[in-house]
Amino acid sequence: MTTPTAPVERRIPESVHRRRWAILGVLMLSLLIVVLDNSILNVAIKTISTPAPTGLGATQSELEWAINAYTLVFAGLLFTAGLLGDRLGRKKVLLAGLAVFGIGSALAAESGSPVQLIVFRAVMGFGAAFVMPATLAVLMNVFEREEQPKAIGIWAGGVGLAIAIGPITGGLLLDHFWWGSVFLVNVPIVVVAIGLMVWLVPDSRDPRPGRLDPVGVVLSVVGLVLLVYGIIKGGQLADFGDPKVLASSLGGLAVLVVFVVYEKRSDHPSIDVTYFRNKVFSAAMAAITLVFFALMGVTFFSVFYTQSVRGYSPLETGLLMLPLAAAQMVFAPRARLLVDRFGNRVTTTGGLVLLAAMLAAFSLLDADTPIWLLEVIFFLMGTGMAHIMTPTSVVIMQALPREKAGSASALSNTFRQVGGALGIAVLGSVLSTSYRNGIEGHLTGVPAALRHTAGESIEATLGVARTLGPRGEALVGPASDAYLHAMHVTALWGAGVAVLGAVVAGLFLPGKAREEPEGEKEPELVGTEPS
Known part of the structure; x- marks a missing residue:
């Protein structure tokens, strides 16, 4: 493939390229806000499930909807948001998305019921949909092709940073303030991000954008x-x-x-199905979807394990999740080095096998398992994720022309979010069904009017137990045992999904590239270029 001269290849002036690393920092701050929100919510869901005034008394299904209302609106609008960025300008779309996200965060913080929280989380998802694809699209336009894998690796490492900061920040806020503070904290970050965006980030657009759908x-x-x-x-x-x-x-x-x-x-489709004729592109999309299906479902139940079964506080739970984030921050920017040496197929498949093993390891955890084992599991999960996210993101982004960067980013994030939403729904339902089957035999002493509610989740059981006084104490042990069994079953389901992803990656992702350049092949991280 011939290499165009520098003036033709660049989409923006040289002065912007000199600021590209500062621009990457601003883009990562915008990404941080979107990811931070979900990672903060992970440690807050138990508090939100407790009755007022401490929380909102949300049931497990309402908690799942509080997460999925955000995720589904986010996923449903991502591709349209990417096209709007290509058409109107990525910077304008970023600024508008950040503003809507900040407003939604402030409203969510003041929610008076689970239903209001679900609605305002959907507003936040609307704003986030315009932030996520634009950050990666701008990145692809301020970095030359040879630097893009490194920049994307750092961008992916920002996800690890958000995962690290979120639970700890959420724990600190919940220790000192009310549950709504985990959403209100987004507002000052949004204000700072908007200011830096106006100052530093250039605008770019597709000269031939697609039509909206x-x-x-x-x-x-x-x-x-x-x-x-x-x-x-x-x-x-x-x-x-x-x-x-x-x-x-x-x-x-x-x-x-x-x-x-x-x-x-x-x-003028929202999703151009012709992209999926490229088997490398399709395999990368399938792998990333299955990864988030497994990971989001397991993350949902791990918080109840640490807080409801083990008795840790929200802050302690956030600290326990630190190894997962630390591993992503350390290994995500370096994953490209393994790809250079071993190829995309080996690196991604290895990451998926490691993730599957760690998900299965959750089935070995009990109420008195040494907590350092959980820390090892989280660290190795993060290591596996780092060696999946970076190579698959590069495959997806470089498989399309630079002018379609917004569409490629949106498509990647759409499938990621849909995978996560379905993971929470499916694995959450497996958890609910297994838990109800395990606890029902112990609810005979509970008043008939409360029996169905008490069987919905461990927090519902413990909440009913508190209302029964001394009679309810007999439910605490069975509730813990039933939850552990349900967690083990759900973890094995998640591991099975990750194994399926490993099979897809092993069969269809490219191996190590040859040394000599070929007219119809790109380097190892690149799918077939559209003509």
Whole structure:
């Protein structure tokens, strides 16, 4: 492949390229806000589930919706947000997204009920959808191709930094303030990010942007919401054959099938299905989707293990998750070195196998397991993630022309978020069903009106136990045992999904590139270039 001269290849002036590392720092701050919110929420979900005035008394299904309302709106709008960035300018879209995210955060902090929290989390997801793809699109336009893998590695390491800061920050806030502070903390960060963005970040756009696809957006969001609702409802009822559950789940699948057919026939689709003709691109997308399916579901239950079963505070829980984030920060920027030596297939497959092993290791944890074993598991999980995220992100971003960077970023993040949403829904439902089956035999002494509620989650059981006084103390031990069994089952499901991802990566991702350049091949991290 011929290399264009520098003046033709650059999309922005040389003066901007000299500021590219400072620009990367601002982009990482914007990314930090989006990721920080979810990592903070991870340690706050137990507090939010406690009755007022400490929390909102949210049930497990409401907690899942508080997470998934954000995720589904985020995922449903990502591709449209990427196209708007390509059309209107990435900087403008970034600034607008940050502003909406900040407003949503302030409203979420003042929520008076779980329903209000779910609605305002959706507003936050709306804003975040315009932030995430634009950060990576700007990055691809201020770094030359040879520096892009390094920059993307640092960008991915920023995710690890957010995962590290989030739980600790959330724990500190919950130790000193009310639960809403975990959302209010986003506001000053948004203000700083907007100021730096106006000062430093250049604007860029696609000279030939795609047309918007409102019908596709509506179909994708409606289909995903119906599917996820059915899955969560099935877990809540411990009955996936319930007519409402079947109607919702099958209806969601039907709408998603219509969405795919519509996108294939549309001349301006939200998702260009021709991208998936490249098997390397498709394999990278499948791997990243399966990884987040497994990881998000397991992260959801690990917080209840540390706080409800082991008795750690939110701050202590945040500190316990530090090894996972530290490993990502250390290894994500260096993952490209392993790819250079061993190739994409070996690096990504190895990361997925390691992640699967650590998810399976959760099935060995009990109420009195030495806590350092959990720390080792978290560290190795982070190591595996680092060696999956960086190479697959580079494959996805470099498989499309630079002008389509917003679309490539949006597509990557869409599948990542959809994978995470389905992981929380499916694995959360497995957790709910297993827990209810394990605790039901111990609820005979609970008043009939409270029995169904008490079986929804460990926090619901413990909450009912507190209202029963001395009679309720007999429920504490069985609740812990039932939760541990449910966690073990769910962890093995997650491990199985990660193994499936390893199989996909091992079969379809490229191996180590040859030394000699070839006209129809890019380096090892690059999929087939569209003509």
